[in-house]
Amino acid sequence: MLLEELLASLSQDPLPEVELTGIETNSLHVQPGNLFFALVGHVSDGHAYIEDAIERGAVAVVGTKPLAPFKVPYIQVEDSRKAVALAAKRYYNNPSASKTVIGITGTNGKTTTSFYLKEMLEKAGKKCALFGTVQYIINGQELPSPNTTPDSLNFQRLLHESQDDVVIMEVSSHGIDQLRIEGIEFDFAVFTNLDQDHLDYHGTMENYFQVKAKLFDQLKPTGVAVIWTEGYWGRRLAQKLENGPHHVLELSKRAVERFADSNIPFHNQMNAVLAAAIAKKMIVEEQVVEQVIQQFSGVPGRFEVIHFTEDRHVVIDYAHTADAFTQVLASVRKLAKGRVFHVFGFRGGRDETKRQAMVEASEKGSDVQVLTFDDLNGLPVQAMQEQLQKLRFTGIRIDDRTEAIAYALEQASAGDWVVITGKGNEQYRDRYMAPCQSDSETVDWYFKREKSNSY
Numbered sequence: 154m155l156l157e158e159l160l161a162s163l164s165q166d167p168l169p170e171v172e173l174t175g176i177e178t179n180s181l182h183v184q185p186g187n188l189f190f191a192l193v194g195h196v197s198d199g200h201a202y203i204e205d206a207i208e209r210g211a212v213a214v215v216g217t218k219p220l221a222p223f224k225v226p227y228i229q230v231e232d233s234r235k236a237v238a239l240a241a242k243r244y245y246n247n248p249s250a251s252k253t254v255i256g257i258t259g260t261n262g263k264t265t266t267s268f269y270l271k272e273m274l275e276k277a278g279k280k281c282a283l284f285g286t287v288q289y290i291i292n293g294q295e296l297p298s299p300n301t302t303p304d305s306l307n308f309q310r311l312l313h314e315s316q317d318d319v320v321i322m323e324v325s326s327h328g329i330d331q332l333r334i335e336g337i338e339f340d341f342a343v344f345t346n347l348d349q350d351h352l353d354y355h356g357t358m359e360n361y362f363q364v365k366a367k368l369f370d371q372l373k374p375t376g377v378a379v380i381w382t383e384g385y386w387g388r389r390l391a392q393k394l395e396n397g398p399h400h401v402l403e404l405s406k407r408a409v410e411r412f413a414d415s416n417i418p419f420h421n422q423m424n425a426v427l428a429a430a431i432a433k434k435m436i437v438e439e440q441v442v443e444q445v446i447q448q449f450s451g452v453p454g455r456f457e458v459i460h461f462t463e464d465r466h467v468v469i470d471y472a473h474t475a476d477a478f479t480q481v482l483a484s485v486r487k488l489a490k491g492r493v494f495h496v497f498g499f500r501g502g503r504d505e506t507k508r509q510a511m512v513e514a515s516e517k518g519s520d521v522q523v524l525t526f527d528d529l530n531g532l533p534v535q536a537m538q539e540q541l542q543k544l545r546f547t548g549i550r551i552d553d554r555t556e557a558i559a560y561a562l563e564q565a566s567a568g569d570w571v572v573i574t575g576k577g578n579e580q581y582r583d584r585y586m587a588p589c590q591s592d593s594e595t596v597d598w599y600f601k602r603e604k605s606n607s608y
């Protein structure tokens with residue numbers, strides 16, 4: 154595509170006749186013939202890397218700041234995140250237009266709902282691409298997920314490669330705010346729930362809600378909104394959409410009554426019915442939907458039950474909000490004949506204001522609490538220790554996660570359950586550091602150690 158063809162609407166001046174070889178937002182990845190978009194980020198400012206991008210072969214640059222002329226055309230726009238999203242959409246020939254696009258938002262349950270839905274649709278013969286926290290899947294191929302919601306450029310590029318019929322994506326509030334989904338029109342948008350999280354980024358729950366609600370502005374005119382309305386924020390969203398053009402499907406506790414005798418955790422029943430509502434709208438047979446719910450293969454690191462020994466159980470779970478703790482611990486309480494141990498921690502550099510509520514949910518839902526580290530995310534150990542010190546917490550503190558898990562497993566006796574939350578299936582302790590064992594690998598290591606010690 155010619156530079157002129159892509160950017161004519163943004164540039165006052167005529168642009169040179171140059172054939173583009175691609176679009177880039179990271180100067181380090183620029184190849185000769187690329188168009189570079191300078192984005193102001195949370196850590197760096199892409200405008201500082203314009204010269205670098207030009208040296209690597211960028212043929213034009215788009216940015217937001219008034220800058221002195223460069224040796225290639227510089228096009229100043231109001232919002233370079235919006236500009237790159239729309240340029241990528243155009244460059245890759247609007248790849249989502251030919252697919253059914255489903256966006257799932259909410260604090261908890263996005264990943265699980267998306268996995269349920271993928272299984273339902275695939276059983277009905279549809280090919281699904283998936284974007285989310287655990288992984289991306291394009292044309293059946295699993296790719297690592299750097300962000301729950303990919304940046305707009307990567308997203309359009311992957312959609313262009315995808316020969317799938319359906320795109321199921323988790324839409325994070327960061328993703329919406331940073332315009333990673335700008336220009337995408339959704340056939341379905343799902344709201345699971347809202348719980349206190351990410352206030353380091355959004356400031357207030359109201360702001361957090363308003364950002365999440367923006368997903369629903371991107372529904373196609375024929376689009377359907379599916380909302381869990383049992384909570385305050387779900388009801389607010391349903392009200393907001395009430396007089397709008399879209400069909401709104403509201404789901405509440407009544408929708409999960411039929412699971413009364415089943416042993417799926419309650420939160421997964423909610424996720425299952427949200428997925429089922431879309432599957433049915435997409436004409437998946439009732440029988441297929443039910444079969445998937447009954448035989449669901451689960452999500453890595455979400456309510457993963459390990460029969461540690463015959464009478465001791467471990468649950469590995471990705472809970473990292475107070476509501477998620479309440480849900481998971483209540484489900485375990487129903488299953489446990491003995492005590493419930495809870496090993497948990499917090500991520501460095503993330504919302505600190507949710508922590509006290511998480512401690513309280515843990516103390517309410519379990520018998521023994523072990524507070525440890527999740528990820529430090531670059532935060533010095535001492536700073537995390539000081540932050541933990543400030544919490545009102547009466548349980549046991551063991552900073553080293555392996556030791557904390559070992560302690561809980563050691564203390565647990567027949568009938569007890571040990572719940573380990575926060576990291577799920579993740580194989581790193583700090584996104585900036587080397588990979589390390591997952592929580593289930595730690596449990597496995599402990600189990601082997603205990604077995605060899607008993608001989």
Ligand SMILES: CC(=O)N[C@H]1[C@@H](OP(=O)(O)OP(=O)(O)OC[C@H]2O[C@@H](n3ccc(=O)[nH]c3=O)[C@H](O)[C@@H]2O)O[C@H](CO)[C@@H](O)[C@@H]1O[C@H](C)C(=O)N[C@@H](C)C(=O)N[C@H](CCC(=O)O)C(=O)O
Pocket residue numbers: 178179180181191192193194195196197198199200202299300301302303304305325326327328331
């Ligand atoms: C705070 C935040 O959300 N940051 C995200 C954001 O980064 P940023 O735009 O601020 O990037 P930056 O590092 O400041 O760089 C600015 C620009 O300079 C450019 N640059 C930089 C260096 C250089 O040498 N050359 C260069 O061109 C960069 O390529 C970039 O274009 O955009 C990046 C690309 O999309 C994201 O990877 C990054 O996610 C960071 C790693 C992150 O931790 N994000 C979390 C908070 C997040 O987004 N989480 C949600 C899930 C939350 C949930 O639901 O629980 C998610 O969707 O993953």
Ligand SMILES: Nc1ncnc2c1ncn2[C@@H]1O[C@H](COP(=O)(O)OP(=O)(O)OP(=O)(O)O)[C@@H](O)[C@H]1O
Pocket residue numbers: 259260261262263264265266286301323345346420421423424454455456470471472473476477478480481
């Ligand atoms: N519907 C729900 N309501 C409340 N808590 C839930 C619900 N579904 C899942 N959870 C809890 O939240 C945790 C994360 O679930 P899941 O990965 O499906 O959510 P998510 O929205 O994708 O989270 P993230 O964006 O952080 O990846 C689960 O391990 C469970 O503890």
Ligand SMILES: N[C@H](CCC[C@H](N)C(=O)O)C(=O)O
Pocket residue numbers: 286299300301473500503528584
């Ligand atoms: N939802 C959590 C976990 C994100 C997981 C991973 N992508 C990371 O950033 O470490 C958060 O944003 O705090």
